Amino acid sequence: MTNALNPQTKLKILELDPWLEPYRYDLEERMRRYYCVKKALLGEVQSLKDFANGHHYFGFHQTEDGWYYREWAPAADALFLIGDFNGWNRESHPLTRKANGVWEIFLPGKNTLPHKSLVKVHVKSQGREFDRIPLYIRRVVQDPENHNFNGQIWAPEKPFEWTDSDFRVDVTKPPLIYETHIGMAQEKCGIGTYKEFEENILPRVKELGYNTIQIMAIMEHAYYGSFGYHVTNFFAASSWFGTPEDLKSLINKAHEMGIAVLMDLVHSHAAKNTAEGINEFDGTDYQFFHSGGLGNHDVWDSKLFNYGKHEVMHFLLSNIKFWIEEYHFDGFRFDGVTSMIYHDHGLGTAFDHYNKYFSMNTHVEAVTYLQLANELIKDIKPNSITIAEDMSGMPGMCLPIEYGGIGFDYRLAMGMPDFWVNTLKRNDHDWDMQALYHELSTCRYMEKRIAYVESHDQALVGDKTFIFRMADKEMYWHMNKGSQNLEIERAVALHKMARLITISLGAEGYLNFMGNEFGHPEWIDFPREGNNWSFKHCRRMWSLADSDYLRYYDLNQFDKAMIHFMSDEGLMGCTPQCLWIDQDRKLIAYRKKDFIFIFNFHPTQSYPDFEIPIHQDAKFKVVLDTDDPKFGGHGRISHDVIYETHRLKMNNDFNGITIYSPTRTAMVLKKV
Template sequence: MAKTSKANSQSEELQQEEKATAKPKTTKKKGNADNKQENEPINVNPPQLKNVEVYSRFTDFDINLFKSGKHFRLYEKLGSHVVEYLGVTGTYFAVWAPAAKYVSVIGNFNYWNRDSHPLFVRWDESGIWEGFIPHIGKGEAYKFCIGTQDGRQLEKIDPYAHYFEEPPKTASIVWDNWYEWNDKDWMKNRWEKNSLSAPMSVYEVHLGSWQKTLDNNVLSYGEIAERLVNHVKQTGFTHVEFMPVMEHPYAPSWGYQVTGFFAPSSRFGNPQDFMYLVDELHKNGIGVILDWVPSHFPGDAHALFEYDGTHLYEHPDMRKGYHPDWKSYIFNYGRNEVRSFLISNALYWLDRFHADGLRVDAVASMLYLDYSRNAGEWEPNEFGGNHHLEAISLFRELNEVLYSNFPDVQAIAEESTSFTGVSRPIYMGGLGFGQKWMMGWMNDTLKYFEKDPMYRKYHQDQITFSTVYAFSENFMLPLSHDEVVYGKKSLVSKMPGDEWQRFANLRLLFSYMFTHPGSKLIFMGSEFGQTAEWNYAQSLDWHLLEFAPHQGMQKCISALNALYKSQPALYDKQFAQEGFEWIDTSDRNNSVLVYSRKGNERKNQLIVVLNMTPVPHSNYRVGVPMQGIWTEIFNSDSEEFYGSGKTNKDALIAEEISWQGKAYSIALTLPPLGAVILKVK
């Protein structure tokens, strides 16, 4: 189990150092600050120290781990750390820049003078420069000035900085990660919430555009906490997934062009403010998944690109080191120190920020050497194939480290190909992820629902095909941000027909999604039928909830989430073939599908009937697996959801009439463009 102390997995010394100066700027948040004073005097007669003193937090063992690619707590060593040395409080700086001729720290404290505070290079050929600067502490803005072998002077951020100036400014800020957590109960029991046999319904959120102020400014982490907790509780999602919160200079990248891998974005507050947001979600029983981007980084001059004048973090061969689609740079996955950087970063968000999982972005782009490349633009691996062996090795080691340190989290791959074993154990030859996005299901489902219901009978195979491979991986069903941008239209706007039919179609789609095997993910705004495409620069259209169709849609999502969490048949075996059975796929003319979901106990079995056309049916006979009284526990056509109200209010008694391969059957009302879910008493 993951530890849940104030600073997980730290030594007592590191805890005391970080606590000594922790004082987040948020004042109204309960439990968000301690009683320590910043830079509290230690000695009334401190010794006279040089501008920079020789000082190190590294042991020989640390260096050996770092050079061998096995140091996974580098955030405790590299970067900036407020410490006491010889009775004087100051900041220790350490940076990896093996090709540099010299490195100095520049900031407001020395008027950005490149010569006044040089760091010392270590003797052990680790490429680490370090030193202690007295009398500066938390809140100090700084960069590293790096002199290159070819005579350039680069002003670079600290790759391990915990905090940055608010964009467009780019300086790193001396900060700490100490926080008084209040989520002990959640952390102790979260293995139950993150289990593969537990319901996982994820609400995907972009922090900058979920809600905004009336004058279109972003909310703070604290303001988001209060509003988001209430909304997620109302709609019933089990988890929130944040699109990348890591610091990034370019807002239109949505956070996917990361520069500060160890810092939550300062657009919304400081690191403790973000911890508060996570804490509040946890206290209300809501898990937190973070988007994580190890696939690439931007070429901004102040960031990781050519960090010490050489291709330090990116692969030097641009056939492996440059991404043609995103005009960004790809990490050198075979370099030990870079592997330590990436795995340390993944661990950091689970350790210091209590994240319950990572959704790893663009996995496919890392797995294939020829991803988005034409013939002649890539080099085969040593066996002549197109698999990126170093990236595959990284994923396996990453997941091994994550799950050995935090066995109660989920690592989720956004992987769009048929690569074998993404969510299978490493000992079976898999990559070791807990789950994988089911992109094929998403594509087929949306294509089917976009069709006029009149023609759906010709495309029945498109909606049933997913179950052919649904159990080859632990799949999460995503209807994510990527499906509602760049001219793709919002989900409700994709649906055919008039307004009533569009909303009925979307309720039907979600009903199908929540009863299909696998965990679920829905992008913000879709839960109330946002009509416009998502725009990162403005708030969701919350005013739409004044109107009945949108109110009904949100109530439908709330009901589906409640159903998913209350019916073991929908989650007990959500990744196993035994949890699903087709009852009938042959009624193409009416575009009706019938299937069963099964849990660990036979009595919990559900029957799902989907009518994919706007034509209602009376006395529609469906085969059921057992005799007894069947009741309707959900109907997407309920008037409460803005439906027409064609429901099955009376109990349905199973008759001994063989139908659809079952010994018993019932006759029920099928609503137009509606889903009916039945359970036996």
């Protein structure tokens, strides 16, 4: 736990980045707010870990004598528990109002609420009556006949037995993240399950070399097509994919395989649904959210939390602790951080000046919440991982709170995929090598990044995956290895090169969305009315990667080799030393430790005698290259030649090597 900070503490963030000095007041105010809000929240409690226990009090709790059920509904006039157990009688089981908007009922008898029985709560408020799903319910199921959702008591006689007590995330190793969605992870035209993922996909992840999975859509969402981003029930694991025990089994198995499990946490907004979600639970629009227009995200069509309200803080922080305690998650990727920390949600804002970070537009209450959330996570699980989905580059996002930061471990480098998209829109002869090197290698001092070419965002309908932008319809006809096609040749070559330069140019972590590693064709389109509720584009066709006569197989093999190589050699995160950038010849070369990376992005030119200054006497040998026949290449790069440094012809003052660099290839040489 971070010690309670004195508001006058000298901020190290100002030492790390002197350009922030004009914004000293804003940063000091950031820390004053953090210190004061934390003190107000804790009161007599010793730590955030002791504070964030809402799930241990609210909701349904079984004792030896019966069941307690509690809710927080300050504006309600009356609450009644209804369900299978009382024939859905809306008057027979009233809750009693306690202090501070809390309601409670005790049901005697240990079996009064049997396992899997259905429940709701009937709320009377301000002249209205409505049935709602309990706020802290741990399972929600849909009625197959009327499609309505109900809360479900989940109290199996035999609790799940965890066997992962020895697992710890090795935070000294960079996270190599396989971003996943359980439902679309299977090849069948239907919704995949937790058990199917455990049995079929986890072994793939392990074989590829990824050490972390990041699971989307875990929190319950009434609309499957929302990709899990319109959360309705924050304490319920999505029933679209199976039972709570099934999810626990998946995570337990991942831990047995040495794989960390992150959850895509959606605390940036919530579904506006009233029948299924938490919106207007007590009859008001301001119980959890800002009232009126301030509480609406018009672009996302969702509700916005009021982070200045202590009860909301308690709900959200308890939610974090619940997922760690109950399901053993190893950390979180916080969704929509940019939307949270700016009143305009960062929409249309070019964050090209520090003024954009510190102004009336900054949502300081959200910043405070994120600081407290990060402190809580480390308090509960010191070896956890937290990642911010922030495209703005807010200073201090990934600095320790005591430095004046927000406390995340990593920030998703969201500019990278945007850069790749914009680059592909240009003629290959116009690719900017300086800009490419700068985008992939530059970061704020001491702030760690997760690099990626594409995530699920680029794969969704309305957008295109990296390879589909290049190959488009040619992928339908020419991904067979026996077929010759220039567009496919280009797409396959650049797919490998882009991934290798992105993972290797200094980022401290790497992310790939499932299937993209082998160039999964087309887009992701969830079942909806517009496509006749089809699952055709909402699945992963693993058979493509497993068929050795297809180029998908080659791309999959390269990704596996690349991930293992970067991990085994410890090449993530270390700062690259630029050796050569040639805009005209489209060449980039850099050194990391004892390895030399060489990229030739020129669309037509190969260089038989490319001279690279190394500035030392040494010998090198190629250990990985994108043109290797086993990765679908043409075998133009030798792995047998030993390249010995010598005085270069271009400049006799430089020692270096002379090497053949074929068009559209990348290679890595190791000092021998």
